[in-house]
Structures are given as structure tokens and as C-alpha cells.
Amino acid sequence: MTILSILIPVTLCMGCVGLAAFFWSLRNGQYEDLSGDAERILFDDDRPLPTPATKETSP
Amino acid sequence: MMSKLTGFERTKAMLITGTGALVGLVMAAAGHDNAMGAHGWIVLAFCAVLFFFVANAAYGPEPTEDRATSYYDDPTKVGIILSLFWAVVAMGMGVWVAAQLAWPDFRFDAAWSSFGRIRPVHTSGVIFGFGGNALIATSYHIMQRTCRARMPDQITPWFVLLGFNLFCIVAASGYLMGVTQSKEYAEPEWYADLWLVVVWVAYFVLYMRTLARRNEPHIYVANWYYMAFILVVAVLHIVNNMAVPASFTGAKSYSAFSGVQDAMTQWWYGHNAVAFFLTSGFLGMLYYFLPKRAERPIYSYRLSILSFWGITFFYIWAGSHHLHYTALPHWVQTLGMTFSVMLLLPSWASAGNALMTLNGAWHKVRDDATLRFMMVAAVFYGLSTFEGSFMAIRPVNSLSHYTDWTIGHVHAGAMGWVALITFGSIYALVPVLWRRETMYSWKAVEWHFWLALSGTVIYIFAMWNSGIIQGLMWRTYTESGTLRYSFVDTLIEMHPYYIARTFGGLLFFVGACIGFWNVVMTIRHVPRAVPDLDYPTSSEAMEPAVPVAE
Numbered sequence: 061m062t063i064l065s066i067l068i069p070v071t072l073c074m075g076c077v078g079l080a081a082f083f084w085s086l087r088n089g090q091y092e093d094l095s096g097d098a099e100r101i102l103f104d105d106d107r108p109l110p111t112p113a114t115k116e117t118s119p
Numbered sequence: 120m121m122s123k124l125t126g127f128e129r130t131k132a133m134l135i136t137g138t139g140a141l142v143g144l145v146m147a148a149a150g151h152d153n154a155m156g157a158h159g160w161i162v163l164a165f166c167a168v169l170f171f172f173v174a175n176a177a178y179g180p181e182p183t184e185d186r187a188t189s190y191y192d193d194p195t196k197v198g199i200i201l202s203l204f205w206a207v208v209a210m211g212m213g214v215w216v217a218a219q220l221a222w223p224d225f226r227f228d229a230a231w232s233s234f235g236r237i238r239p240v241h242t243s244g245v246i247f248g249f250g251g252n253a254l255i256a257t258s259y260h261i262m263q264r265t266c267r268a269r270m271p272d273q274i275t276p277w278f279v280l281l282g283f284n285l286f287c288i289v290a291a292s293g294y295l296m297g298v299t300q301s302k303e304y305a306e307p308e309w310y311a312d313l314w315l316v317v318v319w320v321a322y323f324v325l326y327m328r329t330l331a332r333r334n335e336p337h338i339y340v341a342n343w344y345y346m347a348f349i350l351v352v353a354v355l356h357i358v359n360n361m362a363v364p365a366s367f368t369g370a371k372s373y374s375a376f377s378g379v380q381d382a383m384t385q386w387w388y389g390h391n392a393v394a395f396f397l398t399s400g401f402l403g404m405l406y407y408f409l410p411k412r413a414e415r416p417i418y419s420y421r422l423s424i425l426s427f428w429g430i431t432f433f434y435i436w437a438g439s440h441h442l443h444y445t446a447l448p449h450w451v452q453t454l455g456m457t458f459s460v461m462l463l464l465p466s467w468a469s470a471g472n473a474l475m476t477l478n479g480a481w482h483k484v485r486d487d488a489t490l491r492f493m494m495v496a497a498v499f500y501g502l503s504t505f506e507g508s509f510m511a512i513r514p515v516n517s518l519s520h521y522t523d524w525t526i527g528h529v530h531a532g533a534m535g536w537v538a539l540i541t542f543g544s545i546y547a548l549v550p551v552l553w554r555r556e557t558m559y560s561w562k563a564v565e566w567h568f569w570l571a572l573s574g575t576v577i578y579i580f581a582m583w584n585s586g587i588i589q590g591l592m593w594r595t596y597t598e599s600g601t602l603r604y605s606f607v608d609t610l611i612e613m614h615p616y617y618i619a620r621t622f623g624g625l626l627f628f629v630g631a632c633i634g635f636w637n638v639v640m641t642i643r644h645v646p647r648a649v650p651d652l653d654y655p656t657s658s659e660a661m662e663p664a665v666p667v668a669e
Contacts, residue, residue: 094421
């Protein structure tokens with residue numbers, strides 16, 4: 061079953077990518093306001109969010 | 120549609136389609152003595168048509184709209200139409216395939232119409248043509264809305280959508296000519312596989328670029344499901360299709376793996392195609408369109424995130440349950456079985472979350488067939504994931520494996536879950552996308568709903584019955600220890616169920632045709648409603664858009 065020596069590492073690597081993404085989402089504060097996040101998609105017409113303002117303008 | 124492209128973008132599009140046409144010509148010349156040549160002509164024709172379409176508008180006026188004030192919806196619209204077109208073609212093929220099993224004369228004595236060739240047209244057509252186009256189209260819609268940002272450019276979305284459809288056409292036409300790798304859900308030959316890699320990488324990059332532009336700090340959970348779908352399918356596709364072409368001028372290759380190694384790779388791919396193509400992506404659809412249509416947030420957003428990570432980490436290990444009682448080492452089978460049972464948790468979390476979201480809005484489910492599509496899809500999702508975990512248990516599998524029960528299980532998922540959530544999402548999306556007040560005919564939506572539901576139920580019950588009868592007959596021994604029934608005995612028992620299955624599939628197919636008709640009529644005959652405010656938030660969108668020449 062030499063194939064397992066390919067499939068298992070590939071699968072573990074994908075798991076690690078997932079784990080990294082998960083930790084990123086934690087650190088990034090993605091889960092700070094869960095109920096707000098769930099509600100906001102229902103409003104298409106809300107005002108511009110106070111975007112991290114400098115994002116667009118900074119050089 | 121062309122009027123939204125700038126001159127530079129039109130030139131770019133001509134360059135891409137022109138190159139594609141050249142590649143087609145080279146393929147046609149190189150593979151002139153086999154099916155690859157025919158594929159070359161198909162690629163050439165596909166790219167040439169697109170080239171002339173663009174070239175026709177090459178010197179048209181430059182667009183004047185301010186891109187920051189609107190989402191880019193043209194590719195989404197085309198994707199929805201293509202999805203429905205594939206649905207009608209592939210489900211029609213499905214009915215034909217089913218009829219051939221009940222009445223073999225329906226082959227009409229041609230090679231191209233034999234069961235082994237048109238069955239993959241049905242499976243690939245439904246999964247990739249119908250499901251894939253719906254996923255691409257809805258992902259374009261959802262990522263822009265939930266990020267409150269427009270897609271970064273106007274060429275990549277077209278490249279991904281049309282490139283993917285070229286793949287589907289090459290795949291389907293290849294099957295009819297007998298071109299196949301003989302790998303379930305991965306039949307297309309090496310050049311089609313290579314092309315899909317290019318398209319898929321472009322898709323992932325497009326998604327990431329849009330997310331990077333987001334004006335909403337939070338990434339809505341649907342996006343995570345779509346990203347998992349794109350990323351994992353890319354890796355699976357590449358590993359499973361590793362093959363050595365017999366020659367670079369022919370449509371024939373040999374897998375890099377052999378025997379049970381190849382089988383393991385195939386089902387590592389195959390089961391995760393179900394997991395990440397047919398589940399993850401469609402859950403993304405569910406988590407966006409269900410709350411939108413019900414006009415209430417998802418019951419537990421926390422649970423939706425938890426079940427996302429659960430599915431992502433568990434699913435990938437479950438593939439080996441397709442190879443119980445084979446040459447595969449026992450511990451690998453047990454590993455697959457264990458993860459399959461564990462999967463029930465995140466799966467039911469999603470199904471329950473969807474139903475709890477509707478709790479308190481049942482009057483909407485009663486009145487609105489669109490929402491009912493999504494509700495029933497969630498029920499079937501719960502049902503088929505339970506059934507899947509159950510069937511993955513080794514002793515159960517000894518009864519169900521190789522019987523029609525498996526076919527019934529697949530269709531509970533594909534018809535009951537995937538197709539119903541897709542139709543529900545399309546009915547929710549079409550009026551928003553084309554700025555119509557409602558669908559053309561709500562009665563037609565009702566008809567579609569009941570046809571689809573009764574078709575699914577008839578189909579599944581027929582296959583459950585025939586599968587279990589088949590399994591029991593195969594394992595019945597006489598007193599002297601020989602098999603009691605011959606294969607033909609079981610076949611005779613199956614016949615009535617095969618007729619019922621064809622009938623159920625026919626109902627489902629008619630429903631899809633009605634749906635296609637209804638969408639076309641909505642676009643053509645329902646008057647434009649005043650658009651809801653629906654735009655990215657980075658712009659000065661509150662002001663009326665001032666036409667600015669770029």
C-alpha cells in the first residue's frame with residue numbers, strides 16, 4: 061500500500077492548511093460578533109460600513 | 120453584455136479565445152486519427168464562436184458606468200442559464216439511461232448510445248454541468264454580496280465560467296466517442312484534466328482576490344464553504360488524475376497507480392468529490408439563500424461555523440469506506456468507517472440548523488414553494504447523511520454494497536439535497552439578479568416542487584426496495600451451501616423497480632424543464648422592478664451614479 065505514503069501526507073497537509081486558516085480566522089477577530097455577522101447579510105441596503113478607512117486611501 | 124467590457128478587456132478576451140482556437144487547431148491536426156482530433160475541432164469551434172462574439176463588439180463605445188457602484192452580475196446570469204440548460208440535458212440523459220435498464224432495446228443498437236457511454240454523460244452532466252455551473256454562478260453572487268465588494272476584474276469570471284463549460288463539453292462528447300479513464304466522476308482524459316486545473320486555479324485566485332477587496336471585515340460562513348470546495352477539489356483532481364498519456368497525439372492515458380492503489384486514490388477522490396463538490400459548495404448556497412429567503416438570520420451562526428470545521432477535518436478521511444471487503448488493508452477500511460460515522464455530527468448540525476432557522480416561519484414555508492425547496496433539501500441532506508454513515512459501517516455495507524441501494528443513496532443526496540437546494544436558490548436568485556419583482560409563474564414553481572419531490576421519493580423507494588431485495592437474494596444459500604438464486608433471478612425481481620425508477624426520474628426531469636421555462640419567461644416577460652439598493656459599499660453609492668468616462 062505505497063499509495064498511503066502519498067495520500068496520508070497529502071491529506072495531513074490539507075488538514076494543516078485548514079488548521080492554519082482556522083487560527084488565522086481566530087486571530088483576525090472573525091468570531092467577535094457572531095449574531096451581527098449572521099444578521100448583516102440580510103441587509104443589502106445598509107450604509108457603507110466604517111471600513112478600516114485607510115485601506116483604500118493609503119499609498 | 121460586451122458593452123461593459125473596456126477596449127483593453129475586449130482585446131484581452133480576443134487574445135485568450137484566439138489562443139484557445141489555435142490550441143484547438145493544433146489538437147485537431149495532431150490527433151487527426153483519433154478522438155482527440157474531434158475534440159480539437161470542438162475546442163476550435165467553441166473558441167472561434169466566442170472570438171467572433173467579442174470581435175464583433177471590439178470597436179463599440181467604451182463603458183461609461185462607474186464600476187464601484189454596482190456588482191458584476193453578467194457572468195452570474197449566464198451561469199444560471201447554463202446550469203439549467205445542463206440540468207435539462209443531463210436529467211434527460213438520466214431518464215434515458217434508466218429506461219435502458221428497464222427496456223434494453225432503448226439503446227437502438229448504436230455504439231454511442233450504449234449504457235456505458237451515456238451513463239457518464241448523465242452523471243458528469245448533472246454533477247459538473249448542472250451543479251458546477253450553479254456553484255460557480257452562486258459563488259460569484261454570494262462572494263460579492265457578503266464581501267460588499269465587486270469582483271476585481273471582468274475577464275477572470277468569464278474565463279472560469281466558460282472555460283469550465285468547455286471542459287464539460289469536451290468531457291460529455293468524449294464519453295459518447297468512447298474516451299474515458301474509467302474512473303468514476305473523473306472520466307475525462309488527460310488534456311481535459313490539464314485544462315480543468317488551469318480553470319480551477321484561476322477560480323481560486325479570483326475568489327481570494329475578491330475576499331481581499333472586501334469592505335465587510337467578517338467573512339460570511341458561506342464563503343468558507345465555497346473556498347473549501349474550490350481548494351479541496353483542486354487537490355483531489357490533481358492527485359487522482361495523475362496519468363501518463365500513451366502518446367501526446369491521442370486520447371488515451373494510463374493511471375500512475377495500479378490495482379488497489381488506484382482504487383484507493385479513486386475513492387479518496389470520489390468520496391471527497393461528494394464531500395466538497397456536492398456538499399460543501401451547496402451548503403454555502405444553503406447558508407446564504409435560506410436566511411435570505413426566510414428573511415431571518417441562521418438559527419445558530421456559531422454552529423454553522425463549527426460544522427464547517429467539522430466537515431472540513433472529518434470528510435477527507437472517509438473515502439476508504441467504498442472499499443470494504445476488498446484487498447485494502449483492514450485498518451484503512453476501519454479508519455474510513457470511523458470517520459464516516461463521526462461525520463454524522465457536523466452533517467446533522469447543518470441540517471438541524473437550517474430547519475431551526477425556519478422554526479417560527481413555517482407559514483412562509485407553507486406559502487412559498489421556493490423556501491419549501493430549501494426546507495425539503497435540508498431534510499434530505501439530514502436523511503442521506505444519516506444513510507451514508509449507516510451504510511459505511513462494514514456489516515451494513517456487506518448487504519448494501521454493489522446493490523441498487525447505493526444508487527438510491529446517491530440519488531437521495533443528488534436529487535433530494537443537491538438539486539432541490541439548487542432549484543430553491545435559483546428561484547430566489549433570478550428575480551434579484553434580473554431585477555424582477557417575482558418569478559413569471561408561482562404556479563409553475565409549485566408544480567416543479569411537487570414533481571421534483573414525488574419524483575425523488577418514487578426513485579428512492581424503488582431503489583431501496585430493489586437494492587435490499589438484490590442484496591438478500593445474493594446472500595441466500597441452499598441447504599447444500601450453494602447460492603440459491605442466479606443473477607438472472609435477481610434481475611427479473613428488479614424489473615418492476617427499474618420501471619418505477621424511470622418514472623420517478625421522468626417526473627423530476629419534467630419539473631426541471633418547467634423550471635427552465637419559468638426562468639426564461641421571467642427574464643423575457645416580467646417587467647423590470649425598481650431595483651433594490653444592491654451595490655458594493657466602498658463607493659459613493661448613495662449618490663446617483665454620475666457617468667464618468669474612464
